Amino acid sequence: MTAGSLPAPLRQAVARVARTPRLLVVCDYDGTLAPIVEDPARAVPRPESVRALGALAGLPETTVGAISGRALRDLAALSGLPAEVHLIGSHGVEFDAGFAHALDSETQTLRRRLEADLELLVGQTPGVFLEPKPASVAVHVRRAEPAVGESALEAVRSGPAQWEGVYVTEGKAVIELAVVETDKGEALDMLRRQARATAALFVGDDVTDEKAFARLGGPDVGVKVGRGESLAEYSVPDTADVAAMLASLLAERRAWLSGETHRPGD
Template identity: 45%
Template sequence: MLPPELRTATEALAEVDHLLVALDFDGTLAPFVGRPEDARALPGSAEALARLGGGDAPGSGPRTTTALLSGRHLESLRLVASPPEEVLLVGSHGAERYSPETGDEPLTLSGAQEALLAEVTAALRGVSEAFAGARLEHKPSGVVLHVRQCSPADGEAALARARTALAGERDVHVTEGKAVLEAAVVRVDKGVGLDWLRSVSGAGTVVFAGDDVTDEHAFSTLRPGDLGVKVGDGETSAAFRVGSLEDVTEFLNLLASVRTL
């Protein structure tokens, strides 16, 4: 059940002229699974998001733009989310971007960044090969160590070894989330990604929901009148919190209802 204060704040968005609804994917729309490629949004959340993004035409009244803001690279995000063409996308914590008007914004690494990425990938490959269940995910600007399928002890040990392996790399941006560690050679975060979404959409008010520590960068960019929703436990700068993915579904359905009255 949604907190009464969140219901009131959501209902107050009914008359916003142009609203951007940006959402994290894993842990917000979709449950965590052993294999990242198997993740799918809860059906109710996917349907509510489609309702929010459909049927608005410029000049016809209040507009709602929808977006996904994820740590996944764009190819992976498209695979698991199957977003309609009109949904704005930000992948790799802001390094990759898509809008219907411009298509994918290419990410180009310098020669030095490519060499550094190869070095970092080799270091984390050594970690992943040392622990049963650990695996790597490759992105255009980084590499991710996943330990969700490790035993708890092995997962912690793998993350600790990865931190040590990367400790001397000054030009590597290390981000940790739930059972993952990402090393990127391009320094961006979800705050940068949300700022881009706000700019490219032209929306005056933003809703953002996320569950992980990496989402705090996005929460920190929210302005007066915006609405931030933290999913689950943990410290947050978001004004509101829900306890489960089912609560996210309820929130999105309420938001879709007030935006389409």
């Protein structure tokens, strides 16, 4: 899809938000910048999206970020996004590589116990795999037969998910148990404050992104990727459309900043 083939209301919203004095652009990773694949280690982003985000991050008064459920280290290694793009891992709580060491000893013990228990509970189930992170463990079932995957998820829900001090986040074919509370919305707000943004555009595809969509208002723009109910006002079918939208945003922002388009108040 090209920028010109985006739905007219979305094109207009992108053009409008591109003209804000201080713009914040934040995207989810899997299912937004990178297509969903069976092996998460092979989920590479669309090059067009990487180029557009990098170019946006280089513009004046424009802040760019990516918020992912992945561990920050994995997000940085896999995404290939430039250093100018702010990376936030673990659903909005992991802001730097030393995050795990900042957990107190009791919390770290709970994290280790979680991983050991989940390994015993579902780790040997065909098609089910664990993704350890600094402050959480995700249980993925997308490779499992539907009935097997649902049985594994239910075992987690009725088991370690009930422990005191454990925070549960469910997504598409995944359940994540964390030892700290996670919230992409809070991470979005933090970036907004740092950038002193006058408007934000947030793009995401999963239920965990709804916490960020819930923080949008006024001139902000929320875009849901794929089908399903969402708090986002706009939607696009897939990651190719996200790349086209980001390219359109980049072109509009460049033009406005260079004075090629009329600025409000001029």
